[in-house]
Amino acid sequence: MSGKKPKAVVLLSGGLDSATVLAIAREQGFETYALSVAYGQRHIAELAAAGRVALRLHAVEHRVMEVNLAAVGGSALTDSSIAVPESAALQIADGIPITYVPARNTLFLALALGWAEVLDARDLFIGVNAVDYSGYPDCRPEFIRAFEALAGLATKAGIEGVGFKIHAPLIHASKAEIIQRGSALGVDFAETVSCYQADASGKACGRCDSCHLRRNGFETAGLPDLTRYR
Amino acid sequence: MSGKKPKAVVLLSGGLDSATVLAIAREQGFETYALSVAYGQRHIAELAAAGRVALRLHAVEHRVMEVNLAAVGGSALTDSSIAVPESAALQIADGIPITYVPARNTLFLALALGWAEVLDARDLFIGVNAVDYSGYPDCRPEFIRAFEALAGLATKAGIEGVGFKIHAPLIHASKAEIIQRGSALGVDFAETVSCYQADASGKACGRCDSCHLRRNGFETAGLPDLTRYR
Numbered sequence: 001m002s003g004k005k006p007k008a009v010v011l012l013s014g015g016l017d018s019a020t021v022l023a024i025a026r027e028q029g030f031e032t033y034a035l036s037v038a039y040g041q042r043h044i045a046e047l048a049a050a051g052r053v054a055l056r057l058h059a060v061e062h063r064v065m066e067v068n069l070a071a072v073g074g075s076a077l078t079d080s081s082i083a084v085p086e087s088a089a090l091q092i093a094d095g096i097p098i099t100y101v102p103a104r105n106t107l108f109l110a111l112a113l114g115w116a117e118v119l120d121a122r123d124l125f126i127g128v129n130a131v132d133y134s135g136y137p138d139c140r141p142e143f144i145r146a147f148e149a150l151a152g153l154a155t156k157a158g159i160e161g162v163g164f165k166i167h168a169p170l171i172h173a174s175k176a177e178i179i180q181r182g183s184a185l186g187v188d189f190a191e192t193v194s195c196y197q198a199d200a201s202g203k204a205c206g207r208c209d210s211c212h213l214r215r216n217g218f219e220t221a222g223l224p225d226l227t228r229y230r
Numbered sequence: 231m232s233g234k235k236p237k238a239v240v241l242l243s244g245g246l247d248s249a250t251v252l253a254i255a256r257e258q259g260f261e262t263y264a265l266s267v268a269y270g271q272r273h274i275a276e277l278a279a280a281g282r283v284a285l286r287l288h289a290v291e292h293r294v295m296e297v298n299l300a301a302v303g304g305s306a307l308t309d310s311s312i313a314v315p316e317s318a319a320l321q322i323a324d325g326i327p328i329t330y331v332p333a334r335n336t337l338f339l340a341l342a343l344g345w346a347e348v349l350d351a352r353d354l355f356i357g358v359n360a361v362d363y364s365g366y367p368d369c370r371p372e373f374i375r376a377f378e379a380l381a382g383l384a385t386k387a388g389i390e391g392v393g394f395k396i397h398a399p400l401i402h403a404s405k406a407e408i409i410q411r412g413s414a415l416g417v418d419f420a421e422t423v424s425c426y427q428a429d430a431s432g433k434a435c436g437r438c439d440s441c442h443l444r445r446n447g448f449e450t451a452g453l454p455d456l457t458r459y460r
Contacts, residue, residue, distance in 0.1 A: 066298045069344070103344035106384045110340045114299070114333035138384045146380040153373045154336045 005031040007121035008167075009112045012036050012062070014049030015194045016214060017127035017170055020182035022057045024169050025125045027185055033119060034059040035112050039104070040070035045202040049193040056188060065111050069101060105138035109147050109166065116164065117155050124151075125167045131174050144168045175217030183223060190226035203230035235261040237351035238397075239342045242266050242292070244279030245424045246444060247357035247400055250412035252287045254399050255355045257415055263349060264289040265342050269334070270300035275432040279423040286418060295341050299331060335368035339377050339396065346394065347385050354381075355397045361404050374398045405447030413453060420456035433460035 008030035012018045025032050034054040036047055047064060054062035105128060112124045128139040137143065144166050151164040170178050182189065194214045195204035204211050206229045218225035238260035242248045255262050264284040266277055277294060284292035335358060342354045358369040367373065374396050381394040400408050412419065424444045425434035434441050436459045448455035 066296065067341075068296045101344075102347035102386075103340050103384055106343060106380065107337065107340040110333050110337040111297075113336060114331075117332040137386055140383065143380070143383045146376075146383045150336065150373070150376040150380050153370065153376045154333055154368045156332075156367055 005029055006123060007031050007033060007060075007116075007119050008123040008125055009033045009035055009116045009119065009121055010059070010125040011108050011112055011127065012050045012054060012059075013127070014046035014051075014053060014192060015127075015210075016175075016182065016187075016189055016192045016217075017129055017178055018050075019053045019057070019187045019189070019192045020178050020185070021125050021127040021167075021169060022053060022059065023182060023185035023187050025123075025167070026057060030123060030125075032057070032059045032125075033115065033121065034062040035108075035115060036062065036064045037108055037111060038064055038066045039101070039107075040068050045198040045200060046193045049191055049202055052191045053187070056191065057186070063115070067107060067111070069104070069107070103138070105136075105143070106147070109151075113151050113155065113164070117157065122157065122162065123165050123167060125169070127170050128168050129170050129175075129178070130172060139171075141168070141171055144171065174220070175213055176220035179217050179221040179223060183221075188226075190228065194227075199230055201228075203228045205230065235259055236353060237261045237263060237290075237346075237349050238353040238355055239263045239265055239346045239349065239351055240289070240355040241338050241342055241357065242280045242284060242289075243357070244276035244281075244283060244422060245357075245440075246405075246412065246417075246419055246422045246447075247359055247408055248280075249283045249287070249417045249419070249422045250408050250415070251355050251357040251397075251399060252283060252289065253412055253415035253417050255353075255397070256287060260353060260355075262287070262289045262355075263345065263351065264292040265338075265345060266292065266294045267338055267341060268294055268296045269331070269337075270298050275428040275430060276423045279421055279432055282421045283417070286421065287416070293345070297337060297341070299334070299337070333368070335366075335373070336377070339381075343381050343385065343394070347387065352387065352392065353395050353397060355399070357400050358398050359400050359405075359408070360402060369401075371398070371401055374401065404450070405443055406450035409447050409451040409453055413451075418456075420458065424457075429460055431458075433458045435460065 008025050010022045010025050010032050012022055012034040022032060036050040038047055051062055116124055130139050148166045193202045194210045196208045196210050197205050204227050215225055238255050240252045240255050240262050242252055242264040252262060252264060266280040268277055281292055346354055360369050378396045423432045424440045426438045426440050427435050434457050445455055
């Protein structure tokens with residue numbers, strides 16, 4: 001057995017969850033390749049945050065891929081004609097949040113899969129969470145399992161009979177548990193950006209759904225909220 | 231029952247196969263929305279061809295989405311450091327062709343799925359073919375079925391219990407059969423571009439694998455090859 005570490009592609013948005021996932025992948029002994037997607041989102045400050053996080057957590061490489069999801073439309077996060085709601089209650093109370101981006105995780109995992117094939121990696125990590133984002137269809141465990149099945153068939157590795165593993169280590173964790181785990185693994189949450197309408201420097205609005213979830217998470221975890229608010 | 235036609239998203243590359251698929255979707259009574267992906271491919275002339283085909287076959291809309299797959303690398307079609315081989319024999323003889331783009335159809339279907347969700351369409355069409363492209367893992371029937379399963383789980387429609395249908399009407403057809411079917415449905419193949427290294431005006435090299443397959447198809451079909459060669 002060689003001492004060489006296995007490679008993993010880690011989807012890294014620059015938010016709190018995916019930063020924790022990157023730290024977990026590293027802790028599990030993977031050589032990490034961080035992938036961020038510039039998808040026409042309003043919160044472009046997240047991409048800069050992703051770069052800081054990748055560097056801090058010793059990713060071998062941080063790659064940004066561009067996809068213009070604004071051309072798909074239908075989400076407050078990519079369509080400038082739809083306002084991002086400020087009230088968490090209004091947003092999550094009934095069914096699918098307006099910040100849901102159609103087919104986003106399918107697309108992100110497809111990009112990660114393509115890169116994994118080129119790298120000869122068999123492990124993909126994604127920070128989906130079925131607790132805080134219960135309204136998002138593509139954050140559910142059954143979605144992850146279906147993509148894993150697809151990945152084996154979609155690729156050269158699949159033809160050769162080698163499967164892929166899609167790791168979603170936070171899928172059943174609360175925001176407070178994610179924060180506690182990330183803290184223990186050395187994530188600097190001040191470097192991450194969660195706000196749906198962060199300004200160019202990454203400062204958060206403190207009012208949107210994502211800001212509410214994050215602030216409550218720090219409170220419940222009993223840790224100081226180092227988020228930079230404007 | 232209203233007389234309104236159901237909507238379908240049709241992946242349209244500008245090549246011969248997807249043009250035929252667009253004609254088939256229309257014949258089956260769908261209102262068609264044609265989707266082309268600009269993925270950093272060398273054969274950008276295909277996109278112009280796609281626009282002509284969409285117009286001729288009365289698509290309601292033709293949308294081009296951009297994804298920079300060159301950032302993934304690993305294919306002669308997107309990586310300028312890998313040469314496109316001219317001999318079909320060399321290319322397809324052993325395993326996966328070098329023109330295979332990692333996870334391409336997964337990515338294209340993810341984009342089509344996102345648009346379908348916004349349009350409230352439940353039908354996607356793709357021109358994959360398991361005969362001529364037997365080396366491509368993501369052209370196999372089991373891949374299509376796996377994506378169909380994923381689509382139902384990945385989307386709002388899936389949560390509401392409404393599934394998607396991925397139509398791959400050419401999956402078992404030979405190139406000659408595709409040409410005969412497309413001709414009968416009014417596809418003007420002179421408008422399509424199949425060549426992996428077509429010039430800016432869409433003229434074909436006549437030597438690459440894709441050109442060989444296409445020329446043999448017209449011969450077997452007993453129809454004139456109207457391809458514009460340079």
